[in-house]
Amino acid sequence: MPHDRSLLKEFTTNYVIIVTHLLDDLSFQKIATQSKPFVGTAGTNQLYEASNAVDGNTATCLRTIVIGTGLSTPDKTVWWKVDLGGVYNIYRINILFKNYDGYEDRQRGRFAGFSLYLSDTDISFDAGIKGSILCYKDGPQLPPLNFTTVCTEKGRYVIYYNERLDGVIYPKGYEVTNVYEELCEVIVQGCKNDGFYGRNCDTPCPNNCKDSNCHMESGACLTCKAGWTGIHCNTKCREGWYGINCDQPCVGHCRDNATCNHVTGQCDRGCAARWTGNLCDKGQMFSVNQDINASKNGSSGVFTSPYYPGNYPNNAHHTWTLTTGDSNAMVVLNITDFDVVQYRYTPKCEDYLQIEKIEPYYIQILKRCGEFAPFNLEYTGNIFVVTFVSDSIHNARGFNLSWKDSRRTNDDNNRDNQDNNIKNNSTKSNSKQINTGDPYAAVSYVDFEPKTTKYTQKWSIYKEYRVVYSK
Numbered sequence: 399m400p401h402d403r404s405l406l407k408e409f410t411t412n413y414v415i416i417v418t419h420l421l422d423d424l425s426f427q428k429i430a431t432q433s434k435p436f437v438g439t440a441g442t443n444q445l446y447e448a449s450n451a452v453d454g455n456t457a458t459c460l461r462t463i464v465i466g467t468g469l470s471t472p473d474k475t476v477w478w479k480v481d482l483g484g485v486y487n488i489y490r491i492n493i494l495f496k497n498y499d500g501y502e503d504r505q506r507g508r509f510a511g512f513s514l515y516l517s518d519t520d521i522s523f524d525a526g527i528k529g530s531i532l533c534y535k536d537g538p539q540l541p542p543l544n545f546t547t548v549c550t551e552k553g554r555y556v557i558y559y560n561e562r563l564d565g566v567i568y569p570k571g572y573e574v575t576n577v578y579e580e581l582c583e584v585i586v587q588g589c590k591n592d593g594f595y596g597r598n599c600d601t602p603c604p605n606n607c608k609d610s611n612c613h614m615e616s617g618a619c620l621t622c623k624a625g626w627t628g629i630h631c632n633t634k635c636r637e638g639w640y641g642i643n644c645d646q647p648c649v650g651h652c653r654d655n656a657t658c659n660h661v662t663g664q665c666d667r668g669c670a671a672r673w674t675g676n677l678c679d680k681g682q683m684f685s686v687n688q689d690i691n692a693s694k695n696g697s698s699g700v701f702t703s704p705y706y707p708g709n710y711p712n713n714a715h716h717t718w719t720l721t722t723g724d725s726n727a728m729v730v731l732n733i734t735d736f737d738v739v740q741y742r743y744t745p746k747c748e749d750y751l752q753i754e755k756i757e758p759y760y761i762q763i764l765k766r767c768g769e770f771a772p773f774n775l776e777y778t779g780n781i782f783v784v785t786f787v788s789d790s791i792h793n794a795r796g797f798n799l800s801w802k803d804s805r806r807t808n809d810d811n812n813r814d815n816q817d818n819n820i821k822n823n824s825t826k827s828n829s830k831q832i833n834t835g836d837p838y839a840a841v842s843y844v845d846f847e848p849k850t851t852k853y854t855q856k857w858s859i860y861k862e863y864r865v866v867y868s869k
């Protein structure tokens with residue numbers, strides 16, 4: 399006598415202690431397939447079709463091909479699956495196996511050892527099936543012919559799988575030859591609507607459950623949204639952490655030493671001074687480009703490193719372009735203070751002051767770091783570029799540079815013209831060093847490379863007391 403699926407639910411409660419649920423039936427009349435259908439006598443194949451397990455009629459049952467150990471049975475594995483038509487929160491799975499009067503033990507022995515898998519994607523090969531979510535593995539006891547298991551997972555495809563492999567010793571009572579799987583009904587119960595749980599699928603999952611997924615019975619979140627933790631995801635991440643599972647440490651430098659936002663990792667009230675980026679984890683680039691008109695005789699000005707005489711910031715890149723408008727205009731550069739970080743063990747200028755003449759021809763007048771007594775430079779030219787660069791760590795006081803446009807007299811020009819003729823327009827012909835007390839003040843160089851006794855002496859003293867600056 400056929401049963402409808404609601405009657406089957408009542409029957410199920412004889413085996414599993416569950417208060418009556420009004421969960422949704424997710425598998426009814428959905429598309430079912432199986433690995434290889436049983437081939438019956440002519441015109442009878444529909445009696446064994448995969449869809450018989452989801453037709454709501456307990457009298458119709460699918461039947462698979464035979465599997466078994468030994469040479470006489472080529473097939474060793476078999477599967478059946480139903481496509482729920484979407485990914486759902488599943489609560490439990492009920493299977494009604496076929497019985498034949500007087501053969502209950504044999505039937506149980508045939509189904510024994512089966513597995514139930516869940517998958518979001520359509521998989522039709524054994525290894526793939528075995529790699530999906532395992533809901534239930536039967537054994538070693540023989541299963542009841544009306545079987546129910548709780549499986550609180552999310553999935554679209556519910557897969558029934560069984561095997562009889564050569565060389566495996568199966569538990570007592572397992573049939574290992576002439577094994578047909580015969581499933582009369584497979585009922586997958588869960589909630590059709592995402593974000594609900596409980597007996598009637600009508601209690602909303604907690605707000606902070608990721609993707610509104612929660613346990614069908616307890617309402618516990620399967621995973622929390624970013625920034626939340628706890629069974630019901632109503633506890634913020636502990637201070638200093640954020641994100642999914644609260645496993646991301648705050649990396650930013652927030653204003654007022656605040657901790658980062660537990661959800662985003664960002665600083666809600668902004669970055670601390672000199673920090674930038676979404677997470678306030680990037681040293682701010684201090685960039686200035688200034689054009690200075692020095693076209694008048696006697697015009698003057700001052701450049702300093704940022705925050706001078708306080709320490710300059712990291713990641714600074716300042717450029718001042720000084721234009722005299724006259725290639726014979728003389729500019730006096732007076733560096734009154736110079737203290738720029740130079741690394742002790744890698745004496746390269748990562749922070750530096752650079753002065754270049756661009757017109758009427760290019761020369762690098764100076765590029766330096768370290769600590770120096772005041773010195774002066776005097777050049778003629780049309781365009782000069784002063785650049786100050788600092789890297790991302792270690793700071794010092796920086797520099798103070800005053801400049802003055804001091805037009806040349808005709809005598810000066812005549813003298814230079816003579817020099818130029820002698821030096822055949824060598825690129826350094828126009829450089830002139832005055833009042834420095836420093837043998838390298840007017841020499842163009844890139845890396846710090848002691849070249850004279852005097853200089854070496856100074857450097858060794860320097861090395862004695864100078865250590866790299868702390869951040």
Ligand SMILES: [Ca+2]
Binds near residue numbers: 452459
């Ligand atoms: Ca049926």
Ligand SMILES: [Ca+2]
Binds near residue numbers: 790
């Ligand atoms: Ca630096």
